[in-house]
Ligand SMILES: Nc1ncnc2c1ncn2[C@@H]1O[C@H](COP(=O)(O)OP(=O)(O)OP(=O)(O)O)[C@@H](O)[C@H]1O
């Protein structure tokens with residue numbers, strides 16, 4: 001047991017969607033932190049699992065602002081009530097949000113409730129190809145706005161300038177911590193934050209392009225009770241928590257180990273894909289050639305859930321099957337279709353479990369939220385990753401299920417097929 005876990009968790013993470021929760025939990029696990037992952041705000045009396053870091057995944061990314069803020073505050077209060085000293089607000093590495101929020105309002109509310117006036121904002125996740133330079137977010141060698149995120153069904157990202165994006169979501173001043181300062185290390189970061197703080201800057205967007213720079217940010221923000229970012233900065237913060245000698249640090253990135261594979265349920269499997277991200281479209285195309293597949297078309301007449309159930313009756317329970325609504329721009333239903341699609345995929349998950357399915361791959365954060373809620377799953381144990389940021393999770397309640405919740409843009413093209421073969 002690490003020093004951190006003997007004192008109880010030192011970090012509580014509030015993730016704004018369910019795949020973001022699995023991603024950040026995997027990153028903390030890779031940093032050597034024993035990490036618990038809960039779904040939905042825990043009841044006020046819910047006990048704190050024994051761990052070094054606890055992640056609570058919410059479905060607040062696209063919820064109405066007031067709902068998103070109140071769920072995030074409930075988690076912050078629960079963490080504070082259990083004496084967890086620091087909060088990490090996890091949002092998407094592509095900063096998925098709209099001018100209304102929800103990143104700005106959630107961060108503002110958590111800062112106010114924590115009695116603190118400043119935080120750092122850094123969605124860089126170099127392992128996923130996300131970097132921040134001069135306050136602009138890049139995905140690989142493209143500005144965020146030049147990627148498929150421009151056409152996201154719920155949170156189209158058309159502006160890569162994070163200072164500008166966040167300024168539209170908060171009434172408070174937003175500033176920039178430029179790369180040359182970050183490269184000078186943790187002490188320089190801290191000095192710069194203090195200087196910005198004296199000028200009243202509350203949200204400090206920080207440049208970072210690699211792991212060393214994220215380490216400098218983690219060191220320079222170690223005094224802040226609230227830090228915000230994606231899995232990249234969380235991993236650096238996790239490394240500081242567990243210390244250089246943490247057992248298993250980074251070795252945990254190696255994939256699903258033999259003993260973990262043995263603990264995961266085997267048998268019938270389903271892929272449920274509601275993500276329309278570019279990586280998912282490739283994964284669906286690959287899996288369609290291997291698995292019996294059902295396309296859920298929100299524009300088709302009739303109850304979408306009834307159609308899927310009938311198809312599952314004929315196909316689920318033997319080899320893996322796939323149900324997907326994933327579609328390229330121009331082939332999708334209108335914005336109002338999203339909720340119906342989520343509910344149909346959640347209904348498909350419930351029906352598949354009734355038919356004996358025990359391994360479930362879900363693509364998309366919103367979709368994962370709907371499916372996990374639909375199945376009534378409250379918490380999981382995070383195990384090895386099928387691809388970076390995509391860990392297999394084992395449900396703690398009955399029936400035991402192996403869950404792989406995949407962020408839209410994560411994973412190689414063969415992920416669905418390979419992940420299910422590896423856990424057969
Ligand atoms: N054919 C479709 N027409 C309209 N909306 C769709 C369609 N298929 C899926 N959707 C909706 O698009 C949204 C996709 O969001 P989701 O978060 O699940 O995926 P993602 O954004 O790719 O993943 P992540 O948030 O992990 O990056 C969901 O609300 C889903 O219901």
Ligand SMILES: O=C(O)[C@@H](O)C(=O)CO
Pocket residue numbers: 017019020021023024091092093094125128230231364365407408
């Ligand atoms: O940070 C990311 O890109 C992911 O964890 C995520 O939040 C996708 O929904």
